[in-house]
Amino acid sequence: MRAAFPFSAIVGQEQMKLALLIATVDPSVGGVLVLGDRGTGKSTVVRALPALLPMMKAVDGCRYGCDPSANGTRCDECQARALHVARGKLPVTDKRVPVVDLPLGATEDRVVGALDIEKALRNGEKAFEPGLLARAHRGFLYVDEVNLLEDHLVDLLLDVAQTGENVVERDGVSIRHPARFVLVGSGNPEEGDLRPQLLDRFGLSVEVRSSDDVAMRVEVIRRRDAYERDSTAFMAHWEAADEAVRARILSARKKLPTVLVPDAVLHRAVQLCVDLGTDGVRGELTLLRAARAAAALDGAKTVTDAHVQLVAPMALRHRLRRNVLDDGGSGTRVSRAITAVYGTS
């Protein structure tokens, strides 16, 4: 298969790119929901991630790709192995961050995992064959047309995404394994409603529109055409730009734990949530986490009002009360509230 279109070559879609970078720097912001026009490169951005993201350290031989340093949240096998090696240090290998596509029509057994039939046959052994959730561990799980996915699968995904653990009880197999992933859902509201429960369980929500700027549209066509005609040359050309983004992600991850949020900034951010009447503390937490990640990506040591304002729409727009469906008005309401709290926007 041809290499995916490079992340840096994607024209525009800044909000979506920022949301994914934030989720990469701090996966605890939760999933990313992308709604909008068809053919605007939603899938292209997601499919560009594997090549873009820095490699991760994983326990060598672990089929879930456990984080060697995450004692306590590793899978049972890793925990058991750690008891038998010197100082609990498991062998480490480099692994690509998984970006797993969940196609519509996938059945539950393939998603959560099931009994490994071949092993059962060969050795009479009850072994677990991991599903998509296991493959997505520490990476991204992407569902295009998320609003067309069957309800019971969506519930399952949201449940696992929230708990970070996949529990399987079927076919005589009883197993649990870590499944921490960023759920990325994309869709077009025209194809069917998004259930309200679904909306606010995504951490960030961005709206993707195609640009009305002719120069940008022309650039999209040029690059896409260059890629389709000679993808090798095109990839080589953009590798340096992708490398720069990669360096930015690594440095942001390192900085993140030390990024400070001044009281005044925090105060105004909370005020913004209060003004918008977002339900619960989830909105405030997400807003702060996203702002810290944005600051870290900026190379800043402290979060400023500007960072909060930058991420407020994506962190809050889908949490507005009396607004069970996404609509054009929610973005406007957020920017109105920003103007009220920060004066200018």
Added chain:
Amino acid sequence: MVAVPVTVAPPIDPSVSRARSAAALSVFAVVGDRIGGIVLRDTSAGAQEWIAALRLRLPAAARIFRLPSSATDDRIFGGLDLAATIATGKPVAERGVLAEANGGVVVIPLVERMPVATQARLGAVIDTGTAQVLRDGVHAQFDARFALIVVDESDEEVSGVAAPLRDRLALVLDGDVRVDASLLPTADVVARARARVASVHADDEVIRGLGGLCVAFGIASERAARYALWTARALAALDARDEVEEDDVTLAVQLVLAPRATRMPPAQEPEPPAEGNEAPPEPPPPTRPRSDAAPPPEPPAADAPPPDESQPEPPNDGQLEDRLIDAVSAALPPELLAALLARAQRPSQEMGRAGTEKESWTRGRQVAARRGKPDGVRRLHVLETLRTAAPWQRARVRVRAEQGQPVRSLIVERDDFRIRRYVERAGTSVIFVVDASGSAAAQRLGEAKGAVEALLAESYARRDRVSLIAFRGTTAEVLLPPTRALARARKLLAALPGGGGTPLAAAIDAAIIAGIGARRAGTLPVIVFLTDGRANVARDGKGGRAESMRDVLDAATQFRASDLSAVLIDTSPRPEPMAKKVAEALGARYVPLPVVDARAIAGAVALARETA
């Protein structure tokens, strides 16, 4: 609002339509797999003729696969090979039609009957060129690059091709798709064009023109321009040229961009757009890209242009684009402008398609089976159950033998059970939102009740569900949740007291919740407001006309965004400007009560029902 591409009505002159159809066929033969494919909106006979003509122009090796719209997922995308699985005792994957058709052509007749989710999956296969199977113990991936022909025989105004698929198919022929065979290339010419097409060069002016056209005609998808470019290349290649010429682009934009137009660029030239412009007022005129006014800026610093970049933008640029706009406009039949205008004022008809069907265990159209326990209502899906049990047979036999249990030829366990599921078409849910405040003077309320009763009688005949929300004082209250028990609705309505403030914003909020609830329950909601629109109680329950109206308009905006079909019946003695304003904000049909009778109201509601 998201604009939806309009299907272009057939050109009037048959010779024009046949020439266009021939051009589309030639392009399809050359680059069908690079541009997704084609939608044929015609009778089956017309489409068959088109496909037969295509067959003669394709390379001898290219095969055409027919995929019935009723085909199951495993036949389309691949799945478990039941026989091989039982024979070998381990899950064996089987290719679906899309993988078998790798390198060929796939035809889907009656595509309008194919479920939206299946069409969306097809779209994903076109994007990635691979069919992924993740079901029934199988995890496999197959190459699936093909050119797709979908035949849409739906006679409705709305396309039967679901938007996710339609966006991925470059070409659309509507009405008479028959071709003028004298204009078709020979198979040899097609073969040579296929070999040449990837190296055909297109000037940067062409690319700039395509970008400008997409903006001018309100085409959101970025695929459109890419497809138009390949179409132009194919036309050049068919003519044995290595350079795209203006005629190629002109025809390409007529074939690919015209059917996707969602708005018209402002009238050509005559003078610079002045304030007192006489142009049609709606939809909001798109800003026609004038390259001399705004030269395309260089892309951001980090985004260095790709290797095969050309020189700085020529100064006289934009002329090709003007000619192309003329070309696209000429390809649009005159009715289109009216259609585009109407569309701008009307919510998309495809909204909530998924919400118009509801799941059922007993009747309707069959959809994918699900794990579950059969009981009196849920019925076992025997084949799916066997499919699920198949991979385990060897293992189970072995386990049983080891445990000394009798071994049957087929061992099915509880986890294997799959139950049948269906979806059925939804009925309508009429939600009455009745203003019982003091401002809606008593006798007007009486008349409103009369109108509602007339509607109830009609709803009864149609087996609609009805629910009732009343608002007065400080709140809106759901008097009656959705029901078919219309007698109760009538009784409650008759007993409804009047008086108090007008909390209209709260009523609209309640209507949104009820409307979305009805949609979620699988019915099509139609909301009927009966009010004079003179709100004087805000959402917080406090008085104040200005505050209240602001809340009303805010609520109305959300209502409109929820895309609910609505009618507002103005119950004031004389048509009330406020009520009209609220109706506009809601996106509702406005019907002043004084000038119409109950029948006219019923007519307005019937109209709203049709567009729900």
